[in-house]
Amino acid sequence: MRGGLTPLPTRAIVFDLDGVLVDSVGVMREAFTVAYREVVGPGEPPFAEYSKHLGRYFPDIMRIMGLPLALQEPFVRESYRLAHRVRMFDGVPDLLRSLRADGYRLAVATGKSGPRARSLLDGLGVLTQFEHVLGSDEVANAKPAPDIVLRAMELLGAGPDETMMIGDAVTDLASARAAGVTAVAALWGESDPSDLLAAEPDAVLHKPGELVALCGGGPLA
Secondary structure, three states, X not given: OEOOOOOOOOOEEEEOOEOOOEEOHHHHHHHHHHHHHHHOOOOOOOHHHHHOOEOEOHHHHHHHHOOOHHHHHHHHHXXXXXXXXXXXXXXXXXXXXXXXXXXOEEEEEEOOOHHHHHHHHHHOOOHHHOOEEXXXXXXXXXXXXXXXXXXXXXXXXXXXXXXXXXXXXXXXHHHHHHXXXXXXXXXXXXXXHHHHHHOOOOEEEOOOOHHHHHHOOOOOO
């Protein structure tokens, strides 16, 4: 793991969405609570356990937790209803503009469905900053499998040695590593830093703006 921000050869950057670009934990908690009470009933919704699996596709999390897949419909419904409350992390809009201006090719690879991710980013006014936004429903195998990162690289026309994946979950880092790209941990969200550091990422960022230095100020030719 790189302790400093030694520039890495980079042409394409693949971002996770929740916890990296947007602060959506509050909305997820409320949507999960409503869905749980509609489908399961009274009792404390196990959001703390749910949050340990962020980065994965929602149906996969339900299977891991032994919860009914029927939670997905009300969870998605409430997520759309509450989407106006989601905000980008400080520094992210400026970061995206800077990276685009410098010529980097950008994509999103998220545990969300593709339509929901694109709708959210469109509502935040940044969808056009990305060449591609991919959801877990648009690949054969969701994270931690490498499929979504490999597909992003294919669409961006970049190889693994010139691509980095920025994620805030161990699942993101596993997907990046399986795809052969640089795995970068983002520590500005609500994920447990100790879990991310234990996964031995290739580099660690404490705030969004540090990514510029990590990329070296300009893409590979």
